[in-house]
Amino acid sequence: MIIIIKRGLKPENIQDVLNKIKELGASPHIVEGREQMTVSVLGKTEKISLNSFEVFPEIESVLRISKPFKLASLAAKPQGSEFNIKGVLFGPTHFNVMAGPCSVESENQTMRIAKAVKKAGATVLRGGAFKPRSSPYAFQGMGLDGLKILQMASKETGLPIVSEAMDYDGLKMMVDYVDIIQIGARNMQNFALLKELGKIDKPILLKRGMSATVEEWLMSAEYILAGGNSKVLLCERGIRSFDTQYSRNTLDLNVVPILKSLTHLPVVVDPSHGTGHRYLVAPMALAGMAAGADSLIVEVHDKPEEALSDGPQALLPSDFESLMEKIVGMGKIMGRNVQTSIPQKKVS
Amino acid sequence: MIIIIKRGLKPENIQDVLNKIKELGASPHIVEGREQMTVSVLGKTEKISLNSFEVFPEIESVLRISKPFKLASLAAKPQGSEFNIKGVLFGPTHFNVMAGPCSVESENQTMRIAKAVKKAGATVLRGGAFKPRSSPYAFQGMGLDGLKILQMASKETGLPIVSEAMDYDGLKMMVDYVDIIQIGARNMQNFALLKELGKIDKPILLKRGMSATVEEWLMSAEYILAGGNSKVLLCERGIRSFDTQYSRNTLDLNVVPILKSLTHLPVVVDPSHGTGHRYLVAPMALAGMAAGADSLIVEVHDKPEEALSDGPQALLPSDFESLMEKIVGMGKIMGRNVQTSIPQKKVS
Amino acid sequence: MIIIIKRGLKPENIQDVLNKIKELGASPHIVEGREQMTVSVLGKTEKISLNSFEVFPEIESVLRISKPFKLASLAAKPQGSEFNIKGVLFGPTHFNVMAGPCSVESENQTMRIAKAVKKAGATVLRGGAFKPRSSPYAFQGMGLDGLKILQMASKETGLPIVSEAMDYDGLKMMVDYVDIIQIGARNMQNFALLKELGKIDKPILLKRGMSATVEEWLMSAEYILAGGNSKVLLCERGIRSFDTQYSRNTLDLNVVPILKSLTHLPVVVDPSHGTGHRYLVAPMALAGMAAGADSLIVEVHDKPEEALSDGPQALLPSDFESLMEKIVGMGKIMGRNVQTSIPQKKVS
């Protein structure tokens, strides 16, 4: 941590600051520059808040040198994390595609789509039972009935399930039905929920908040890891930007190689929410893979005009099949083993 | 709702779209332009999702004409809402200032600051017992003990209390101790929590999400109103922007007169979080009032260098007194009755 | 300047970096932390680019301590700059309002509006002769004829003129007709033009770019100052943000007190472009003043439905009169001498 002292001050003017550093268990080291003085704070500083210093009138600003995340950092596991979820491998060597409808709408719909995405090569089935909707008047999901349908689809196809939890009650309910708990963008900094996620033994797909910085996102992952749950998948799903005329969000693929340099956690890209329009999904899925993602999550619907949510961004099963073919091809260029089926013995 | 049909299509090519409109209980009205056709969807359309149409390949885009929020709209209460919270009036005629420390840190600290802000003219005491912190290693608030301290401070000073709830458990606990429930920016679209807020009988201070549009914010208020709780205060606290070198957030005061034209709910400005630096708080507090806000919420601490959170943005009590004097003066220019004390009989 | 070295490296691994520091005429000072080493670069560093170091593979990041702007910094003139433009005083003590139509459309229109804004208390007449338009098919301004009309209006009313230059040719033409040269947001980083502006003897109203940081803006001012022209007025006119449904731009008033803490140059607020809608102009004009601006620039048109550009954001003369009355009142609260007329002898 480095403290920048206001211009014109001398060491004798900053005794309060130096005392505060010592009080927090660290050591100050003063460097006098031509115009301004800086003080390096040496020792264990990761749990010291920048605020502790910014408050002093003698201080211009405070900069953190060491990263505020520890458990999530690449240094904690330089070889990268690999999670085996019912035979599906998430991590540095394998590449996996999760697919399915935005919402579970009926047993028939879910079963049809589950079979279609499995046939095309998806290894995880996605589907929402609890839906975060910006309008209280919109379809809010089938709830427990939806979870039961997902479980049936999983039994039938062997695909593990990823589905979103929106609160503690949903989370408790979900633990018995799904294999990966998704946390949506709007809940990325729902700290009460993050603490609960640290206590359960299920992998978490943590979507990036719409205007979350990379560090805030990793700090949310750190909440889960610090709580005791080491299985976190980070999912980029588009950020909010100034132009929404042609795409709902701006898929920020720069973060894919950035995360790879900062954390051991697997990185997933969601080109469906990241664009909001069907014709943009396949190009951006491939772009996400080319940028170095470990996995994709894609919405697929066979009757999008009847979908109860997000129909405009759902791929048709035939489009999804074509995409999977390109993904397999690109795996060879990228040196990635694209997993397109689940080992038999793992099927429940 | 207006549907824009892709160039080159004729009425006979869009039978599916016309059927869908009728199926949803509305009526289509076709207008053929020189290059493109549009279809107006007439009838009750506010609960129809844009998605229902965007999914059709014949459609270029869909525009909503009527607002998606109803209960929160100005049309629902053109004279504006006024809430009387233990004698403090929030609404079009009065102007009120809420103030206090970021966090409740001890009985002594809270009591001292409560008395100081009351003396300067604040009519509501703010103070956090549950703190949303981006790091799991930072101070998380005193919890129930903090609520008890706030209650004592309220008894002592007569000031009603505003404090933040982060989840359902905290909310239940808080209902007996505080007068206004604050919902933080990171929970503005925590829809599960919004539904709970609709069921309680306490005013809600709903902070704007860091990248929430005006409509998303009003739709979150709509969730609470639709649930049965009509007392919502909207609080602007700064949005995320591209330059954070000199201010933590960008206080978006344009939304103050915009909200006044759209909704009957009172509008509050938070210049403390909206800037993040003490020297910016007073100018931006005055700017918020000049823009037409109904109330301010300001962080005050008498020993900011000992504060456990957000010390750098807290005003000293003496700064707050000077600010209150200017606010009273500005009330005359703005035609606003600045309330600086609580009617005696209302004090519990 | 502080260089953060990658984790795990020792002083002996960074000889190249230390040599580079010396080669650039500065001295390195190494501080070894628990996890990471930093190197302070001591000496005259303001003309050293961060890039010079970021390129070394041993370096994690580089931070600048001293500001990259010197001539524009408050330290260069702690009492603030005051410019006297034909009797109109821009600076820390006076407050001035510039007003007029977006575009010069005809002699009659300009003369009518000039008289109206003078009567209401404006002390500078604004009006565009060269218009930056995003469409090549839109009205591009009257050019030289517009400048001649502005000159006539200035002679008639005594008001100095502010008008926008878009390129070197327009600039040369304009120097003989106008008193303040406006540089639009889209040209804030037109460095070729900035260099020309340094060579002329006219005050420059430098608008902030739509996504310019405070430092980039001040560096653009620095270009002009470094070229030899010391008269620069900084004008906030709204930044680009994620929500444009109800306001064209987001007026960023936080920068007003921020600039006051960083530079001696006067600060102007443009509530017309900063909002884009007439009903938002007066509240945001007052908010700008309350935030501490030294001046406002406001669009006024008496027949906005006939305006060739930006009619929707123009105030009517009667609205402008009411605004001026509030501004005079607010001047007393803010301790500002609002100038509403021009000293007789200064009129040309």
Added chain:
Amino acid sequence: MIIIIKRGLKPENIQDVLNKIKELGASPHIVEGREQMTVSVLGKTEKISLNSFEVFPEIESVLRISKPFKLASLAAKPQGSEFNIKGVLFGPTHFNVMAGPCSVESENQTMRIAKAVKKAGATVLRGGAFKPRSSPYAFQGMGLDGLKILQMASKETGLPIVSEAMDYDGLKMMVDYVDIIQIGARNMQNFALLKELGKIDKPILLKRGMSATVEEWLMSAEYILAGGNSKVLLCERGIRSFDTQYSRNTLDLNVVPILKSLTHLPVVVDPSHGTGHRYLVAPMALAGMAAGADSLIVEVHDKPEEALSDGPQALLPSDFESLMEKIVGMGKIMGRNVQTSIPQKKVS
């Protein structure tokens, strides 16, 4: 164009609006909804400004249906544009990579790097002679001497040259030396310069402004096309976003397939400026190609620690060679003919 009338108004209240529509040569068509009335404006509306209507107090908002760009639209050339620049083909069938140093620094440096990028498969040499720098104290480019060096490098290698013009004088100078004129992000809306570009017979590489919408960008291209120059290449180079800690800009690859659906002009991706860090360049170059770009422009330097600008984002020649190999491989997956050499006869 569709006009949304304020709630509660009847056709008899909007005679002024209807008259204005007729006066502008179009026809009004009224649609009365349950709550609000809309008026479709039929006829040639692309040159009518939204402002013409927004100014009326009876009007809530105005929406444009037809695109404001015509010459740049895909409808104008549905098969896509293909430009042959000294044997290098830009367009839907070929894929090309432009590469070279950020700045021309010396003959020796430019010649070395030109040979290296040609050897690796680049077909156009990039290099700046005029540099847009945010600081007036930074290296501003070699100017005419730089252009002469580029010409020599072109003669030696046969590679056509792309280089940036910053103003009219530079443009005139450059026409004799370079094959493609680059317009930087900061000049995307320098309308005076865009008009000059319309008059010359050289292809223009038009970079997207840092916060330009897709429509603003296409309107800037429209300026050039409307001026008579049909050869415009659109280059995405990263937008400004809220998180700059780990990447200088946010490369917005969503726009690649969006542009492909809107315009016939070729699309280029610049992963060097789009990220600002060497380790991010190769993944994002591949991602840009996977998203459907027609070309890449990449900074390469063999001694980045000596580069006078942007060294941290330059690839080493060996990294560039590896990247080119992956690009050729990906061309097969993407169905793209990657051009890696220039037809002999075309070499001057």
